[in-house]
Amino acid sequence: MTRLPLVLLSGLAVAAVAACHKTPPETTPPPVANADSAAQAAERARAEAAERARADSLARAQEAAERLARQRAADSLAGLGKTSEAVKTLLATLVHFDFDKANIRPGEAAVLDQKVGILQVNGGLRIRIAGHCDERGSDEYNLALGNRRAIAAKQYLVSHGIDAGRIETVSYGKERPSDPGHTEEAWSKNRRDETEIVAGGDALKQP
Amino acid sequence: MSARARVIVALAVAIPALARGLAAQDTAAVDRGVRIGIIYRPGVRPGLVVLPPQAGALDSVERILSRDLDYSDRFELITLPAGDSIRVATAAPAALAPGTRPAAGKGTTGGAATAAALSSLNYPLYQALGADFAVLVRAAPPDTAVVTVHDVTAGGVRREFRAHLPPLKDPDFRMAVHRLADRVLEATLGVAGLAATRVLYVLDSKVYSIDQDGADARVVSASDRQALSPAWAPDGRRFAYMELGQGKGTLFIQDVATGKRAAVGASGQALDFTPAFAPDAKTLAFSRATDEGTDIYTLNIKDHCCLQRLTVGRFSDNLSPTYSPDGQRIAFVSTRAGQPQVYVMAADGTDEQLFAPFDYGVTGASYAPDWSPDGQSVAFHRDVGGTYQVFVLDVRTRVVRQLTSIGRNEDPTWAPDGRHMAFVSARAGYRQLWIIDVETGRIRLLVEQSGARLPAWSPRLPETTPSTH
Numbered sequence: 116m117t118r119l120p121l122v123l124l125s126g127l128a129v130a131a132v133a134a135c136h137k138t139p140p141e142t143t144p145p146p147v148a149n150a151d152s153a154a155q156a157a158e159r160a161r162a163e164a165a166e167r168a169r170a171d172s173l174a175r176a177q178e179a180a181e182r183l184a185r186q187r188a189a190d191s192l193a194g195l196g197k198t199s200e201a202v203k204t205l206l207a208t209l210v211h212f213d214f215d216k217a218n219i220r221p222g223e224a225a226v227l228d229q230k231v232g233i234l235q236v237n238g239g240l241r242i243r244i245a246g247h248c249d250e251r252g253s254d255e256y257n258l259a260l261g262n263r264r265a266i267a268a269k270q271y272l273v274s275h276g277i278d279a280g281r282i283e284t285v286s287y288g289k290e291r292p293s294d295p296g297h298t299e300e301a302w303s304k305n306r307r308d309e310t311e312i313v314a315g316g317d318a319l320k321q322p
Numbered sequence: 323m324s325a326r327a328r329v330i331v332a333l334a335v336a337i338p339a340l341a342r343g344l345a346a347q348d349t350a351a352v353d354r355g356v357r358i359g360i361i362y363r364p365g366v367r368p369g370l371v372v373l374p375p376q377a378g379a380l381d382s383v384e385r386i387l388s389r390d391l392d393y394s395d396r397f398e399l400i401t402l403p404a405g406d407s408i409r410v411a412t413a414a415p416a417a418l419a420p421g422t423r424p425a426a427g428k429g430t431t432g433g434a435a436t437a438a439a440l441s442s443l444n445y446p447l448y449q450a451l452g453a454d455f456a457v458l459v460r461a462a463p464p465d466t467a468v469v470t471v472h473d474v475t476a477g478g479v480r481r482e483f484r485a486h487l488p489p490l491k492d493p494d495f496r497m498a499v500h501r502l503a504d505r506v507l508e509a510t511l512g513v514a515g516l517a518a519t520r521v522l523y524v525l526d527s528k529v530y531s532i533d534q535d536g537a538d539a540r541v542v543s544a545s546d547r548q549a550l551s552p553a554w555a556p557d558g559r560r561f562a563y564m565e566l567g568q569g570k571g572t573l574f575i576q577d578v579a580t581g582k583r584a585a586v587g588a589s590g591q592a593l594d595f596t597p598a599f600a601p602d603a604k605t606l607a608f609s610r611a612t613d614e615g616t617d618i619y620t621l622n623i624k625d626h627c628c629l630q631r632l633t634v635g636r637f638s639d640n641l642s643p644t645y646s647p648d649g650q651r652i653a654f655v656s657t658r659a660g661q662p663q664v665y666v667m668a669a670d671g672t673d674e675q676l677f678a679p680f681d682y683g684v685t686g687a688s689y690a691p692d693w694s695p696d697g698q699s700v701a702f703h704r705d706v707g708g709t710y711q712v713f714v715l716d717v718r719t720r721v722v723r724q725l726t727s728i729g730r731n732e733d734p735t736w737a738p739d740g741r742h743m744a745f746v747s748a749r750a751g752y753r754q755l756w757i758i759d760v761e762t763g764r765i766r767l768l769v770e771q772s773g774a775r776l777p778a779w780s781p782r783l784p785e786t787t788p789s790t791h
Contacts, residue, residue, distance in 0.1 A: 259639040262611035285569020
């Protein structure tokens with residue numbers, strides 16, 4: 116009785132072993148799969164790490180580059196600003212006139228030549244020229260005279276190639292003296308064209 | 323009696339001083355309107371006395387009236403040295419009759435001291451004082467004045483009229499009295515006066531308005547911009563002026579009564595200046611400064627249309643237009659011959675020609691013409707030896723006459739009577755506004771403040787203005 120069961124058992128066991136022997140290749144995919152995924156995960160992690168490292172270094176490089184660029188930009192802006200201010204000052208140089216005259220004096224042409232240069236290299240720049248007179252002339256006539264002084268300067272600039280549309284002219288007559296005095300010195304200061312920027316004066320290039 | 327004696331002494335002193343010519347241009351001594359005693363200029367101008375008022379409230383009426391009539395420069399104004407004693411004579415001529423010598427006799431025939439005495443004067447007495455006319459103002463409450471104009475020479479009342487007279491504190495009070503003065507002038511000499519007028523001017527970048535007698539100055543336009551070149555509309559109810567901002571000039575037309583203003587033309591876009599109303603009141607001429615210089619334009623301000631360019635002065639400036647009173651012509655300043663001179667053209671811009679003759683290279687530059695209301699003259703200022711003097715051009719003969727010689731004088735503006743003009747003068751050391759009577763050369767101060775300029779004398783003002791308050 117005991118044999119049968121033994122045989123049975125062994126048979127079962129064989130069968131079982133046989134079965135065991137047979138099946139493992141088919142029933143072990145999970146562990147294999149697990150091993151696979153682990154390797155992949157490791158690989159992925161390695162790749163990710165590498166990626167991250169690469170990204171990090173890239174970012175760092177980029178950051179550095181940006182920082183550098185920023186610094187350079189700042190540096191150059193500062194330089195540009197300095198230039199711009201200098202150009203603005205140059206542009207604002209007054210043009211002076213003889214009493215009751217609106218013609219550009221030979222000595223004043225250089226002042227206008229500077230303005231020509233500035234307008235040439237700064238294509239977006241638009242200006243307004245305001246003519247002024249000394250206190251001696253007639254009140255109302257001086258508005259016409261101031262206007263003539265402004266357009267004399269404008270004509271000079273236009274004749275040197277500047278587009279007329281970039282230059283506006285106005286006149287204050289004798290209503291806004293820069294020197295309130297009543298001497299020839301004050302008068303000669305007050306007979307003037309002032310130039311101001313209407314548009315495009317943010318970063319002026321030097322001619 | 324003592325009053326009369328003093329009068330005669332004053333007469334004796336005054337007469338030699340009058341020997342000098344009256345047609346002089348600029349009175350050498352500045353006459354500030356202060357007179358001592360009685361000035362009598364026989365055969366030159368009629369004497370006029372404004373009788374002292376019977377009621378104290380009319381004191382200021384009498385003062386304003388006397389000053390207006392004096393400033394008309396058409397009378398010898400007789401100031402009574404002792405008002406009270408003369409008033410006694412006014413009220414009771416009979417009382418004085420015994421002492422007034424035979425000459426006074428005929429005047430006293432009907433001169434009983436009755437209520438009727440108010441309308442009859444001791445005419446011989448006033449005749450002896452040099453008066454041709456005597457004016458008495460009485461109040462007829464609540465707001466009416468009764469003005470009696472006596473013809474002293476004829477010995478009777480020439481005219482009596484009633485007029486609205488608002489109370490002293492009313493803003494229209496002074497103008498109402500000025501109108502009385504103009505009616506007295508009309509009643510006595512048959513001419514239109516200038517008392518009921520005001521003068522616009524610029525001071526500290528604002529436009530002011532002042533009575534022609536130098537009282538009641540008011541700011542009529544104030545902004546943060548520089549105002550220039552005020553100019554009256556022909557009806558005296560509006561005026562134009564220019565505001566300078568950002569180097570551009572905007573013209574405005576403002577209503578006197580309401581103070582409301584409206585921009586004219588291309589506001590803020592151009593440099594428009596020196597506006598001038600045409601007599602038709604619907605056309606405004608002005609100067610516009612552009613890239614081509616300054617030219618004269620007209621605009622229809624009734625329909626806000628029809629901008630028209632009258633001058634085409636490439637390479638020259640044309641400005642300061644002023645219409646002839648018939649509206650047919652415009653005098654203006656042009657630099658076409660090099661320096662500014664006075665030209666004239668038809669109102670449509672045709673037929674431009676030189677108006678005020680000048681010697682090229684010799685005569686100084688000329689500016690700011692103003693055509694007189696009678697059409698016969700154009701006043702302007704011209705450079706004489708580095709300073710400005712006021713000149714008058716006779717339109718018919720084209721003869722130019724220099725009117726001023728003391729200090730710098732400029733920007734003349736005619737009064738509606740065609741014989742007075744206001745102008746800027748630095749004769750006292752700084753720029754003020756003065757008035758000259760072209761006929762006599764008499765000069766008086768209008769605006770004392772330093773820096774007053776660009777005067778514009780109104781036409782005779784209509785009843786309803788100015789009531790800005």
